[in-house]
Amino acid sequence: MASTSRNEKKVSGANNYIPESIVFPILSKLPVKSLKRFSCVSKSWTHLFENPVFINMFRKNLVSKSHSLYNDDDDDVYFVLHQYVHSFRWDFYVLCGDKFEYKLKMDLPSSFHIRVIRILGSAMNGVFCIYDCDNHTMAALWNPATEEVKVIPPGSAEFQGQFTTEIVLHGFGYDHVTDDYKLIQHVSYITFNESSDDIHGLFWEIYSLKSNSWKKFNFDIPVRDWITGSDVYLNGECHWWGKVNNESYLVSFNLCKEAFLITPSPIENVQDGDVDLVVLYGHVAMISNRNKTSFQISILGEFGVKESWIKLFDVEPLFGIEQPIGTVMKGKIFFRKKDGELAYIDLITGLIQEIGIEGGKSWCQMVIYKKNLRRFGAINM
């Protein structure tokens, strides 16, 4: 911001025009909905989000607002790195330190007999939901700090010879109204025919830890587009990327109200693995084009409104970058380099930092975790 233009004095009077350099600092603090409405003020205001000076200020404000959302115990927020070693052996590490340079191995409870483990979403109050990625029939809640494990009982899915049962877990979250942990999954029965597959018996079900049972629903929610796609949790809602009639949508499921909202994708023709969902500066955001060496990050300004996706970052092709892992923490986006090393880019400063750890190509998962000694009420196994 040029200080000389900042000091331009404008004589007030009949013409109370205020120059852009003074208006931008105000506008950049407004929410997306207001900014989109004010695009009707004048022609130059229509293109605010295409103005690099404005976007820069808008981003900086998002960053400082999100910093004030974090508590003082910022230091307790870590990463859990989960990866496949070999022969179905999985390692979990907690990464900590300013640059995430310290790696502490976490031991899985001995009772876990899951072959292909994956973490669903992110940790909720220090509790993970881990499940078998093969067929989603086994899931458990795990708090490493209290060593509690709770195996989730099966839902209403039936398994019969004539059809294949497909269960897909969609989200794990916390209902702060009822102080409950919930899971949502989709069940369908598929009969494979020569000409086409017959899908029937579709239903959704929600698991509540408090009731330790599943409840069926007949929502018409778009299903997860691809099985290893990301899902995020933010403010009582689980979000995932879904597809219906070849159209892509962000699906937002409210765990407390048990209702959902869909937002159309801002980009057409989303293919498998093209998009990752993350939480950035307190907003649901998408990383797009992640299969190429340059990628874009857009935040969603208003749920349900396709037009309110705002592109915040255009990350140029970086030498040696293979792919974003699909995790963002405090404005740092994590990715895997061509040599297998994991690193992050600080989106505001542009600095790249290796974290001194290698990430496996297909099965590297990084999840935000905050240690919590509060027991979620399970029996130790």
Place this chain on the structure above:
Amino acid sequence: MAQEASSSTSSKTISLKTGDGEIFEIEASAAKQMKTVQRLIDDLGDDITIPLHNVFSKELPKIIEYYKKDITGEITKDFEAEFVKDLNDDEVKVLFLAANYLDANKLFEFLSQNIADRLESKSVEYVRKYFGVENDFTPEEESKLREERAWSFRGIKEDE
């Protein structure tokens, strides 16, 4: 010599003269927070009355009040809320422009956030008037744009 100077500046006051001829005193440490004032002090010396042609007797005392609190580290969310509570939108704007002129960054940032909060649910016409922006759309262009952005008008009173 340097030590002597610093101990004398900590309790030294600077005289500021507004555009309408009134004189106000502020502490040198508060003046430091207003870069324009500090620049004038550097050029003119701290013994003479600093002329501020574009700031007037209505705003300056309020600004001085803010920085008085700032140098004692007492600025809290409550203080800031109280500070703007009784000001209408135009009064805040005048303060904001003064803070810009004085290059008083902290106050500038605070007031810009406050104005943003005030404008968040306002109508397009209100914002045009507020910033003195001319509507350069034709009626057709404007109504087309409003239709496209209909979702952003939900819940907004058009005459406010």
